[in-house]
Amino acid sequence: MSTENNLQTIYENSIKILTDLIAFKTISGENNSPLIDYCDNILNSLGAESFRTYDNEKKRVNLFSTLKSKNGNGKKPIILSGHTDVVPVSKGWSSDPFLATIKNDKLYGRGSCDMKGFIACVLAYAPIFSSANLDRDIHFSFTFDEETACIGAPILIKELKNRGITNGICIVGEPTNMKIIDSHKGCYEYTTYFEGLAGHSSQPQKGVSAVEYAARYVNKLVELRKKLKEREPKNSIFDPPYSTLQVGGIFGGIAHNVIADKCHVNWETRPVIKEDAIFLNSEIDKYTNETLLPEMKKVHPNSSIKKEIIGEIIGFNRLEKSEACEFVSSITGDNSREVVSFGTEAGLFQEIGISTVVCGPGSIDQAHKIDEFIQLDELKKCLQFLEGVKTQSIN
Numbered sequence: 001m002s003t004e005n006n007l008q009t010i011y012e013n014s015i016k017i018l019t020d021l022i023a024f025k026t027i028s029g030e031n032n033s034p035l036i037d038y039c040d041n042i043l044n045s046l047g048a049e050s051f052r053t054y055d056n057e058k059k060r061v062n063l064f065s066t067l068k069s070k071n072g073n074g075k076k077p078i079i080l081s082g083h084t085d086v087v088p089v090s091k092g093w094s095s096d097p098f099l100a101t102i103k104n105d106k107l108y109g110r111g112s113c114d115m116k117g118f119i120a121c122v123l124a125y126a127p128i129f130s131s132a133n134l135d136r137d138i139h140f141s142f143t144f145d146e147e148t149a150c151i152g153a154p155i156l157i158k159e160l161k162n163r164g165i166t167n168g169i170c171i172v173g174e175p176t177n178m179k180i181i182d183s184h185k186g187c188y189e190y191t192t193y194f195e196g197l198a199g200h201s202s203q204p205q206k207g208v209s210a211v212e213y214a215a216r217y218v219n220k221l222v223e224l225r226k227k228l229k230e231r232e233p234k235n236s237i238f239d240p241p242y243s244t245l246q247v248g249g250i251f252g253g254i255a256h257n258v259i260a261d262k263c264h265v266n267w268e269t270r271p272v273i274k275e276d277a278i279f280l281n282s283e284i285d286k287y288t289n290e291t292l293l294p295e296m297k298k299v300h301p302n303s304s305i306k307k308e309i310i311g312e313i314i315g316f317n318r319l320e321k322s323e324a325c326e327f328v329s330s331i332t333g334d335n336s337r338e339v340v341s342f343g344t345e346a347g348l349f350q351e352i353g354i355s356t357v358v359c360g361p362g363s364i365d366q367a368h369k370i371d372e373f374i375q376l377d378e379l380k381k382c383l384q385f386l387e388g389v390k391t392q393s394i395n
Helices: 003-023 033-044 112-131 153-162 210-230 274-299 323-332 346-351 376-391
Strands: 049-054 061-067 078-083 101-103 106-108 138-143 169-172 181-184 187-195 244-252 262-270 304-313 338-340 355-358 373-375
Touching: 003 033, 003 112, 003 376, 033 049, 033 061, 033 112, 033 138, 049 153, 061 112, 061 153, 078 112, 106 112, 106 376, 112 138, 112 373, 112 376, 138 153, 153 346, 169 323, 169 346, 181 346, 187 210, 210 244, 210 262, 210 274, 262 274, 274 304, 323 355, 323 376, 346 355, 373 376
Parallel strands: 078 138, 078 169, 169 355, 181 338
Antiparallel strands: 049 061, 061 138, 101 106, 106 373, 181 355, 187 262, 187 304, 244 262
16 A cells, blocks of 8 residues: 555544544543543554553543554654643534534534644554554653643653653644644643631621632732733743733622622733742732731631642743754754743653653644634644654664
8 A cells, every 4th residue: 555545544544533532521620531541442452551640539541652662762752742631612613512523624523623633643643653663662642631730741740750751752732733832831820719707798897708808819910910021031932922910710709798708719820931930929929928818817817818729830941952843843844943822731741851842733723712623634734744753763
């Protein structure tokens, strides 16, 4: 069979696999083990060796699977990395979001672009890796809950360190239209809980309104957001060039005439440098402990403000010399480097010494939206890229 015909067969299989993957409703926070079983079965049938890591409830799973080199380990291993979770579905879809639909050379479905398309491609191409005379290991890394501050990946990274898997080239297949991304901001997510004292609105001096203190907390965050702009680094490569802060929601209260005893605020920051995150947390914690909390406790000693860390994902830093970027460039012929403001798991792999690049099929413009889709040509481009990975991994 010619290479062209072979790639056409693999392409058709990638669509079938992507259709299967979309049908798994792996919304962040939900059980993703059926999808992991599906992926593991494909890889195990090809002779791959796998291990899993879990969340505390054992219902969300990371998979790390390896097709071993047949000629020793002369070249650095390749890690093909993707997350299995998807964001929730909003109303307004033109079709069932968990039923893949092809129309006008686009495949629609939740996760088609972000990022089950990449996972489908690497699974469809895995039989070719398996039958090739590889002189490097090919790893497959599939994680849970990337969309909620990369909760799953740190668990996997810890196990990789324990097993001594800290050398290699990692390709994180987030949707970049197969362009090389070599840097992005960090992503730090928090929920801050306020607990005061309920009471009748006619006697506000006898209660402690959690909502009002939460509002003051939000105002302080907005004030600090301006400070972050002032801290913009010189020659920043990002757009916007400074660290950002966003309040995602404030929730509390039960009625117009009841002093709210509980409230919580969801917020996040995307620092261009780690020091901005340290500055921001230091300032908001100082305001909490020196201003808000003492005022609350004067009326009700059991009042509390507790900040919960949802996730603190370090940024992905641009390096003057990147083996991963050079590897991808050698296949695609594209030497350009771009940056993005959205977060990925790339910085976590980079932190343990693995050279990392973000490059995958689809456009981030379609991610997280109603009627999410991936262009079918993007799947073909990804498979052609994987063909190049194979070529670079055999004698």
